[in-house]
Amino acid sequence: MHSDIQPRPNERRIQGSGQMYDLIQSKDWENNAMGAIPDWSPVLVNLLNVLLASGVPMFLFWGPEFICFFNDACLADPADAGSHLEMLGCPAKEARRDLWPVLSPAIELVIHKGISVGAVNQPNPVYGLAGGADSNWTFNYSPVRDEQGAVAGVLLICIDNTALIMGLNKAVEHERQFLNLVTQSPVAMAIFKGKDFMIDTANDSLLEKIWFKKRQDVLGRPLMEVFPELATQIFPQLLKEVFETGRSHIENGAVAYIDTHSGMKKFYLDYEYAPLYNPDKTVYGIMVTVINVTDQVEARQQIKDSEERLQLATEGTHLAIWDLNLQNGQFVYSPRLAMIFGYHGSTALNYQEMQGLTHPDDMDAVVGKAFASALQTGIYGYEARIFHSENGIRWIRTRGKVIFDAEKRPLRMLGTMMDITDQKEIQDKVAMMAAIVQSSEDAIITKDFEGRITSWNNAARRIFGFSPEEIIGQPITWLIPDDRMEEEQNILKRLRNGERVEHFETQRKTKSNDILDISLTISLVRGAGGEIIGTSKIARDISSQKRIERLVSVSEEKFRLLADIMPQFIWTGNPSGGLQYFNRTFMEFSGLTSEQLEENGWHVVVHPEDLEENLHQWKHSVANGEPFLFEHRFRRHDGLYRWHLSRAVPSKDLDGNIQMWVGSSTDIDEIKRHEQQKDDFIKIASHELKTPVTTIKGYAQLLLKTHGKGDDVFLAESLLTIEKQVSKLTKLIADLLDITKIETGNLQLRKEKISINALVQEVIKEIQATTPSHIISLQDPETLFVYADRYKMEQVIINLLTNAIKYSPKAGKILVDIRRSGHEVDFSVQDFGIGIATADHKKVFERFYRVSGKDEKTYPGFGIGLFIVHEIISLHNGKTWVESEKDKGAVFHFSLPVCSII
Amino acid sequence: MNANNPEVLLIDDDRDICRMMESILKQAGFHVQYCLSPERVHQYVLTLKPRVIVMDMFLSGMDGTDICRKLKSDPHTSGIQIIMMSAHPDAEQLCRSALADQFISKPFDIDDFLDKVKAAFASP
16 A cells, blocks of 8 residues: 555546546646645645545545545435535535534544544434435544655545444344343343353342342352252252253243242242353353243133133023124034023034024014114123924023124124023913912902011902002901901911811901901911911902892792792702702691601602602603603691692703702692593493493394395394494594593503504405495505504594595595605595685694584584594604695695614 | 303393393304393302303492402412403403403494404313
8 A cells, every 4th residue: 555655756647537536637726725736745646546436435635724625426416416516625614614513623633633533323424425314424534644744634434334333223222122121021031050050140020020039149149049949849950951951941830839028839930941052052051031920820720710610600500601703603602502402512503593493473573672782782681482402482581792892893792591481481370370369359368477468469459448558568457357356366276287268257347447248268378498488368258249148048038938828839959859948838738847858858748659750750850950740649647648730940040050949739639639530420421321332232233143134125224324323423432532531641552563554454444334435545555564552543544534534525535645755654645525724724633623614514523533633643753734725625644653663 | 061051151230231242142152141240240150160251340339350350360260261341441451450361342343242252262
């Protein structure tokens, strides 16, 4: 370097290129303090040549006035270069007055002391240097000596150290951070050095929160000396291993016992032992980082405990827990939830599936509503029905909370679910019971053992007049009349003895002190454990019932009085036919007392001959609820029997159930005797009439037999006429008798299976023998049998045929027809006579009906023939009818059931 | 049985009827005796030993059914065929319960009457 700046005259000229070179060359130096270039010091020229060739920004301040020279590198901003270019050749003091205070101290120092001055990390002092105002620079001011060795100028070399400064700043920052980390970080840190684990560094965190020591007490001392308690723990061993192997050891939640100010304590620590290496890769120490996680562990432990407790609680209450993510629909729940729906706890249900199991009626109305409300209020809750996979419909209760983010957007919903079907049922039952109690017509009252009223229903209010507010808590004696105060104790005594107190009739008083007739049913009320906690009373107001009873009793009295003065017997029976009441007339007649009747029954009064049928008929009536009508003889107190007609009818309630039988028996002995006399008279009369007829008929027939076939025609015809008229007389007598029998119900039938065809044929043959005037023709395509009394049927057929003949005197034929009609035999006799007006069709079968009008005298008779026909057919369960028009003949019919007996 | 013994004994308190029946039976070829007095019935029966008795139910002072029952219960007379007759409406039932073999109501057709008597002789 030194040889380069040797002054040589041929080289005393400026060399190079660039803007500053051009400017120096073109500058009018003649008029400058510097003088012309050739006069410049060779030191200066050489230095300028170096300066101009350098890429490093350099300034040269030359001479006593510090004339400014600089190079292109200083013109970082070409656009701005113009203003700086003027600085060339100017005294520094004038060129940059603004910078002179910054520059002058350094320049003065260099000039006067002859030493280099460096200013490090300066802000950009020279406007125009690259990097702008933010850049950092190092300025080096160096003395430039002339040939004589005197300081002739100052060279300013500008070094841009922005990047360097930044790197340095970073390092400083790292250091600072590291220091913070070690000394201020909440993480406790320490560095142990050497095999004895000499404590080299320990931060406040460690000292204060874990070691509970002061720095001066630990630094520079071996670990084991400071913490003798560690000898029995695992840490020294671990440290030793790290030191020997060079491998870190990390442990979380390790338990350590440390002697604190307040004695040994258990700590949970997360820690790392990291080896510190020498440049030769040998371990010289260990950096320890320790985090005290005792609080977290304990908190976690507590959380775990409370989770377990909650789990236990939820299992105990069958409470399911769920968590619905409202952002993505993710649904998390405890196994119990699936079980509520009847699935195994491990079954995966999503939110939609769970909704699908909700009862459709509750889905929108209850669940949907609750959900919408929850999004507004944050509180979710409903009770709804779900479909259990096995047990049908169940009730669930859901409670939950919505978690919102900062913008009030719902994020999650957390909650519980519980099967409340049983509770619901109990609630329903309780509600139902309460409703029943409230709606009961009977007063239902409970009281405790001090006799204070504890509940009071609507009917109680209605009956007694007290409102629940007035009476609850008041003594029951409010309701008890003064003269019945002891009754309550007696009732309690009976209850305690296990007796039942039901429909106990007593009296109670109302708010207005009216006395009511009450029917009480009292029971003990037991608590859940079976202990007696009070009594309940059901009180029925029977005042009106009592009133009615009194009315009934009055009317019964009237009835009895009425019954007693009746000449008839009046009696009543219970629904099963047992007789309970007989009036005085009956008592007087029979001479029996009520006690005797009760003991022996009424049977003893009935004639033994009538008793069997009597009992039979009575049982029939009682069993079927049919009116009873019977004639029987009752024994009078003197042993004489008298005929009575007894009638009884059932008295029924609104539902048609028999309540009682009311009967009467009327003395018909006189009537009966008269009837019997009439009956007997007719029998005797017919007997007496028949006796002469028998003789006449016998002789007539005998004579006909012996003389009827002789030559004496007159005799024969006379005998025939006698016989015919005698037969007629016999029939008239028989008819009269039949009428009597029919009227008295004594016509006895002797039924047998008979061929109606054969019977009709016989009768026709008989009639034709004596009545040649009409031809009787029979149509009977089928042989039919009936179950009937042969003699009576014969009588019916004779009556019908003789009638047909009698009322068709001008016709010559009678048509008889027998045919089957369903299950009936239809018999008909058709004549072509005078006929019957429609109005008379029913009447012809009445007793003593006779043809009226002009024909009356032409057709004599008793008017009993068709009556007998009708009655006999009726007794055979058959029907009789006529088809006829006046003057157009008549068809008489009867029908009988076809005999099914083979 | 000797020739004088009547085969048929008629018992009726009405003489005309007895004679009428006697005529009919005689005409038909039967030996006939009649008894008008019920008190003597027993004697007649014991003496005459008839094979058939035709008896009215109502006899003056006596009930034909009683006589019938008595005859039927006596081993000496129980073999006699008894035909009861009456004009009384309730008679047939009473007679049958008095063990009469047959019944005929008055008045009767003589052919029916003869048929019944013949039937009585035909029975063992």
